[in-house]
Amino acid sequence: MDDLRYQVDLLTAMNQKISADESMYRALCEQSNRAFIYIQPQLNVVKTLGRWDEFFGFRPNELSDLRSLMSVIDDDYKEVAGRAFFPERDGKKESLIEIPIYNKKQWVEIHTSVSLNSDDTAAVKIIAFRDITKMHDYKEELTYMAYYDSLTGLYNRNYFITKLGDFITKAEKENAVVSVLLVDIDEFHKINDGMGILTGDEVVQNLGLFIKGFLGDNVIGSRFDGDFFALAIYEPIGNRSVDYIYDTLMEYLKKPMVLTDNNEVLLSVTCGVAEYPEASDNPLQLVNCAEIVLFKAKDTERGTLRFYDKSLMNEFINNVNIERKLKDAVRNMDFSLNFQPQYFADSKRLRGVETLIRWNSEGQFISPAVFIPIAEKNGSIVAIGDWVLEQAIKAHMEWKAKFDFDMILSINISAIQYRRQDFVSKVIGVLKKYEMPASELEIEITESVLIEDFNSVTAKMEELRDYGVKVSIDDFGTGYSSLSYLKKLPVDTLKIDKSFIDSLVDDESSKIITETIIYLSKKLGYEIVAEGVETNEQFEALKDMSCDLIQGYFLGKPMTYDAIEDLLLRLI
Ligand code: C2E
Ligand code: CA
Ligand code: CA
Secondary structure, three states, rough: HHHHHHHHHHHHHHHHHHHEEEEEEEEHHHHHOEEEEEEEHOEEEEEEEEHHHHHHHHOOOOHHHHHHHHHEEOOOHHHHHHHHHOOHOOOOOEEEEEEEEOOEEEEEEEEEEEEEEEOEEEEEEEEEEEOHHHHHHHHHHHHHHEEEOOOOEOOOOHHHHHHHHHHHHHHHHHHEEEEEEEEEEOHHHHHHHEEEEEEHHHHHHHHHHHHHHOEEEEEEEEEOOOOOOEEEEEEEOOHOOOHHHHHHHHHHHOOOOOOOOOOEEEOEEEEEEEEEEOOOOHHHHHHHHHHHHHHHHHHHHHOOOOEEEEHHHHHHHHHHHHHHHHHHHHHHOEEEEEOOOOOOEOOOOOOOEEEEEEEEEEEEEEHHHHHHHHHHHHHHHHHHHHHHHHHHHHHHHHHHHHHHHOOOEEOOOOHHHHHHOOHHHHHHHHHHHOOHHHHHHEEEEEEEHHHHHHOOOOOOOOHHHHOOOOOEEEOOOOOOOOOOOOOOOOEEEEEEEHHHHHOOOOOOOHHHHHHHHHHHHHOOOOOOEOOOOOHHHHHHHEEEEEEEEOOOOOOOOOOOOOHHHHHOOOOO
16 A cells, blocks of 8 residues: 555656656746747657747647648748758758748748657657847848948949959950949048038938949949949940040039038049059959049049059059158158258349258159158158258258358248147247247248138247248249238248249240239238249349349259358358
């Protein structure tokens, strides 16, 4: 009896444990984000666990119910799924697939595992379903991001270059041309800064949309980044020729772009073109060539379409070399100074000298007209400018000590230097260090300085002039400013650009302009310098127009420190 009770107790305990285990497993299954089927085919046992209702809205209870499972699977995937449910038929113990259900509304991962009977039929089979819709969407997004630009839907740079490579491969076989046309919005930063990034994005999107209009079998498009677009055109002819695309784009940009906030912007773009096979047969290099063309056009002919040519490339390579050598030269301050005398036109008396930097790189003279713009781009102009300022003032004070001669020292100042906050204090610092009278120093700035914020430009000029330093406008007449604008600026001297002097004698309009500039500047109280005076004829003409000062090869070329010393020696 006791024995029986013991047996019953044991069974009850075991059952309790089993049902406790089962509810634990069930809870675990429900908790996991999976749905399971447990099948013993021979015994016709089908058990379901987990999230059936959420995944499929039903639970299979017997083998025949599995058919309704097939019905939710998208048609294209039915066969794959069918095989995946029976890995044993392929001699395998498991299978793993990812398929869409309910017309791609959902994605599931299906993992089937079987244990086999001795005759290789399935004894027990467990099929687990996992909802991977989110992961799948994410994967698709990643794939999209790997190839496309999210703002415009155009190809991204990498994918564009891959596709361009395909064009080139095809063109090699078919003897065709492939053009790369780059389009960059001029002064886009002004739109971004002035109207906000969202407006900037809208502008980019609109232009992107317009560019999409050119795309087709033989034309692909990309946004590289920012406001920078690219088109690659296979065999550019007819309405996919570069000229046609450019003209159409220009027509579109003639009208202001109306934005969603009803603001309007008028855009201009600069374009650069390089073509296979002329420029390169490598897609990346071809794009680089077009970029170099575009950057060059941005510098000199904004708002135009420019084509690749060899000389431009050579210039670029040359500049890259110069930039490399310039870095070393700046490190060692491997420069020297020349000084060009300036004379009073009426008396031919020496007024002073203009400081001009010189650079001999490995025995080769490189003009400041070439390397100063490079130094301005890479920022080394600041260090160079500091050096020039100090060396020139030092030289000036040495001459002053030796010859006790009153003269003006002019120094060219780049817009980059002038723009810096510490510019004025730096100048004053060096003047103090060498005890140079401020009234003997003149700084020459070009009109490009004046494009900057008017108030800060004039504030610096006033500070310098209050201290006694003269301010001169260099290359006058080539830039943007008119005399009426200049009237508002506190400057002392104007230097009429050499281009007017060059044509002074032969060209009546140059003569009239020069005459007028001289007349008006004198009325406004400026001292006026004519530079680049090469002949006696020019000299006499300028003297007749009452030009104050003359600088040029006719009276004196730029010369070394020692040559200036000789000159001063003769004067005392
Ligand atoms: P710039 O300030 O207009 O200097 C006058 C240029 O004309 C100098 O060229 C000078 O040598 C040249 N020149 C003077 N008289 C004549 C003439 O009668 N005929 C001809 N054909 N040329 C004449 P350079 O020395 O090659 O300088 C070129 C430019 O480089 C300068 O133009 C100036 O903008 C810049 N530069 C020179 N030195 C410095 C410097 O120390 N700092 C900065 N920021 N720029 C400098
Ligand atoms: Ca100058
Ligand atoms: Ca000049």
